[in-house]
Amino acid sequence: MREDIINLPPAETEQPLYIPMVGTAYWDKNVVVTRKCFWSCCIEYIVQGRGKMEINGHTFYPSKGDICIFPLFSDYSCRADQNDPWVRMWIDVRGVLSNELLKLYGIENEYVIQNLNLSGIFKRVFDTASNKDLSPSESNLRLTLYFYEIIQRIAIHVRKNQSEVSDEARALKNHIDRNVNCNISIHELSALIYRSPSQTIRIFKKAFQCTPYDYASNLKIETAKLYLKNTSLKIKEIAYQVGFSDEHYFSNVFRAKTGVSPKEFRHR
Structure with missing residues (x-):
């Protein structure tokens, strides 16, 4: 599996929520990634491909256009499809506020959100992470605001779908x-x-x-x-x-x- 990673400098002051890196993962059909009690929150947008995920005991088959959430301290295993492996854009989120926000918006148990096109927001995240003219604090401020927007978009989408639940x-x-x-x-x-x-x-x-x-x-x-x-x-x-x-x-x-x-x- 190949990854293009953008590492960000630490913010100039300690933050309860910050984004140290973003990246794009190009999955190989033979790769299986497993994590136990992973110490980071990660949100991903699937650009293309499909595969199987097991997150905190739940099994999903996310594909192009889906959003995946790996909350802080998650257990998960991922395997790309043999014929159509993933390309996944990911945002690494650190700090205690990541999971607190998921809880506040009622999506702490939402791991795969289908058919939610957030490619535009993810592009803005990557453009900001690549901008060398921004100070670390300004970069982190913009990135965390994008993270808030992603959480809000997911919550709105989930509530809309939940209205269809009996x-x-x-x-x-x-x-x-x-x-x-x-x-x-x-x-x-x-x-x-x-x-x-x-x-x-x-x-x-x-x-x-x-x-x-x-x-x-x-x-x-x-x-x-x-x-x-x-x-x-x-x-x-x-x-x-x-x-x-x-x-x-x-x-x-x-x-x-x-x-x-x-x-x-x-x-x-």
């Missing part, structure tokens, strides 16, 4: 979101919308491309990551907060999902 599917998701500290059974969800278990799973999967169980499991791990990163709660207390009564079982599930133990994640 009321039943939205009710199921909201119930899971509000009860991350509980272990919700499929029978409880079925009773919520007066459907059979098989119908309930089908309705949820059609709307969100995964089963209710998979969504709830990934939500628990993502919530646990936030507790580990932002609080001093003990591992046992965090396990309880996300619906695990046994600390060791929680640690095993966390490691299976992320590749590291909760203690290792917090240390990183």
Whole structure:
């Protein structure tokens, strides 16, 4: 895989959000890239090609014209299509505000956004990154404003698509979101919308491309990551907060999902 990378000088003052580099990746059909608990937020625009991605337990097949989001501390694996490999423009975003913005705009669990042409904004990002006449602070200011615009465009696009999600599917998701500290059974969800278990799973999967169980499991791990990163709660207390009564079982599930133990994640 070949990459054209533009490295930017550090801003003149410490920033909670900054962009140290941007680049274009020309994927080879034989390349597989895997990251565990990756320490950077990355947003990409697929210029051409297609392939398979697994991001935080979710599987996608993004292609030309799609946007991909890899939030801070994500686990992911990417493989380009054998006959039509990707060309991907990417923006590397550092600082704690990257994930906070995703949460504020309600897109922290949106990883692949289909058919959202942001090539114009990405071109402006690359033009700014290449402009040697700008000071580091001015360059970072412009780049972070473009990042805000990208986030807003994604949020608007996602909300528009979500308006097409059925009321039943939205009710199921909201119930899971509000009860991350509980272990919700499929029978409880079925009773919520007066459907059979098989119908309930089908309705949820059609709307969100995964089963209710998979969504709830990934939500628990993502919530646990936030507790580990932002609080001093003990591992046992965090396990309880996300619906695990046994600390060791929680640690095993966390490691299976992320590749590291909760203690290792917090240390990183």
